[in-house]
Amino acid sequence: MPTPTGERDTRTKPSRLRTVGAVALGHFIEVYDLALYGLFVAPISTAFFPAGNAEAALIATLAVFGVSFLSRSAGGLFFGVMADRVGRRNAIMTSILLVGVSTAGIGLIPTYETAALLSPILLVLCRLLQGFAAGGETTVAPVFLGEYASRKRRGFLTSFIAAAGNLGTLAAAATGVIIGLLVDASTFDAWGWRVAFLIAAPLALVGFYFRFKLEEPPAYEAARARVKYASIGTTLRRSRRMILRVSCLGGLGSTFYIMFVYYPTYLVQESDLSAGQARMVPLILISMLVVFNPLVGLLGDRFGRRVPLMLGGLASMLFVLPGFLVARSGGFAAAVLGGMLILISVPLCLGAIHAAAMEFYPTEVRATAGGIASTIGTFSFAGLPPLIVNLLTTQAGLPLSPAFVIMGAAAIGFVAAWGLPDSRKIHLESVESSINEQRETAAGR
Template sequence: MQNPTDDHVIQTTKPRPRTVAALVLGHFIEVYDTALYGLFVAPIATAFFPAGNADAALIATLAVFGVSFLSKSAGGLFFGVLADRVGRRNSLMASILLVGGSTAAIGLIPTYETAALLSPILLVVCRLLQGFASGGEATVAPVFLGEYASRKRRGFITSFVAAAGNLGTLVAAATGVIVGLSVNESTFNDYGWRFAFLIAAPLALFALYLRYGLEEPVTYQKARSRVKPAPIRTALRHWRMILRVSCLGALGTTFYIMFVYYPTYLVKETGLSASDSRIVPLILISLLVVFNPLVGMLGDRYGRKLPLLLGGLASVLFVLPGFLVAQSGGFLAAVLGGVLILISVPLCLGSIHAISMEFYPTEVRATAAGIAGTLGTFIFAGLPPVIVNVLTTTYDMPLAPAFVIVGTAVLGLIAAWGLPDTRKIDLETVGTSLAGTTAESPRPGVPGRVAS
């Protein structure tokens, strides 16, 4: 292991762009896949499930999406423990290979007409593996970046994880549009959509190349001697804060409903064409992709809680009007409604990655973040699109997406309200009680020693 005082591993206020790119590219790929799955849910349902009942096939396809969040939760915990035990870098190299391979494999699955039941089984396996790997990416990448960055720029640097996710959605939407325009609708539905998934393979290899040269963050290098043989048991001593952080995931429900369900919603409820429904997310995400770093900077200056509260409040106030606008029909209404619905997304995602890793001692930081993600991801990301689809198709509730988002936003607001200010803590001296007291700082509400 290299000396932590070597110039090229010392934490600075300006991390190298290659390091940031190496860390966020994996999250880019996993969100790219998630967005593709949502954008192409109709042709996927047709390809991998029996013909004859389009609604049942659609529900089954979205159920596969929801099941993948079970494995994503498990993956966040597995790779979190791995990152604490054997290193952040080793964990991230393993996860990027798995996320790229499983994403590309979806583009190679034979159709139901060709392989019968083997087809949906392979789809489930690929989505489970992709979810497992993406759980590791979403858990460990913010931890690595947060430990790598200086205190004053931690929110800004970790916000690039969210920015990469937005960019992944943007590229997925652009890919869908380009492929859709390159071939006719019949060819697109038959096999054209598969090319978008195959792109993940070379992207993953490039990310692996970038990660191969990474050094462990200095904060982790100094804490390796304190790594616990049973990190899960140690992390669970902080269950109150883990539960609170997991509930913050409720503020991210909007993102998953919008980019997994919204295109399908526009086709079914407003009569928008399938090609136009793929263009709408492209426009929406292009308006938002630059805001995550700005929100990260806002959190560094005024505290993480402020953007989270503003984002939750925006969901409560603007989501229902947004869906009502979209329901009026037409392409412009779909875009304007989407803008209202998405106001909350950069406010929440620009802060969440910093706050998700700042409460925990270094030796169990990734494990604790993985446990919080295990709970929050499945409940607030995997289940809502399935619930919304059941409510809209079975019970004829076209505004179900708005009600689900508002309900989860209220829960997220409650979780965010009582959070302590973490922007000035020193990650090397975060105490062992996430309830708010530490050896260095016994005052309630302060999770660790404040760096000067």
């Protein structure tokens, strides 16, 4: 396969498969670690915050979740710059070690009863480090695979990032269910949930090993040999409009974060489900998503990223409110059916968004620009919504507020997707000229 410099790429098909496997495995492990916090919000709030006011403890726990997205935004920018300056491989190796250490650290924090204020302080520090590392992962991993892929298969290969993330969330939910079956409810709340966090340490070492054996993408190696790295200021001047548009695509991801961070808690509060039953619901829902991500990636390669992204935004605006109404009606079946309606948009968005997020910037600043977009998008559309909906639900008495928050974010993402260039035709080695050609063609019609 020719490289951007015209030389022949000596990497074999097994080598490309190993690359996809190593990057996807690492993303699976990182999302497993991140998903645990959202799935175990209830026992975490009991363990690390003062007893006596369950609602206040829950709000504080979700606030810690939101604060971690500040560091996630910073991590996206830091690792984006790192990936452009010293290599994609070094960035994703570092991120997986940090997320493993921080996740296992949460499992070792003493309770509030034992350590008083030190307990929530340590929780915040671990979540900040975890978010920082996750920002690097979500920024650099799609860039790595996208640069490794051919133009005709870029959407398909980067969709495995989303599939691996869904599998990681599925594994986290399954771990919670298994531990819940092995111990009684009081033991689970006392220490059983910590086991899932401690598993993160050996998993991170496995991911680090496979990523250590990776080679840099050919497109990055070629760009590093011929072009000097541009500063953050230069990147903003060259790509500011596209960075803002891509960051607004984050509105299409709010459904995922609200569903898997807040939905189990919502079911306990608003329906008649127990905590154990509520943990089962994400397990069922996520298992339905995994297979669709690569299919949507292929759809994006055939028709462009805009089609699945816009369909996903439209699905959120149409089906989320009916989904929450069904979930509130009570019963396990209603919770699953309501969740299915809410999640119709998720595979459409996640299967295409990783390719769209990396295709519109020059190679020498691709990860940096993606990090800036991540800084804006993740905090605005991933960190804040779960906290906002919990406040609106518990303090303002608006049980359907999650639906309206998702619909508003989806509308922003829909408009952003509408204005995207057709990235199927973009050559990563000549991004700006490819986009300009599309604009000139459109203007001449």
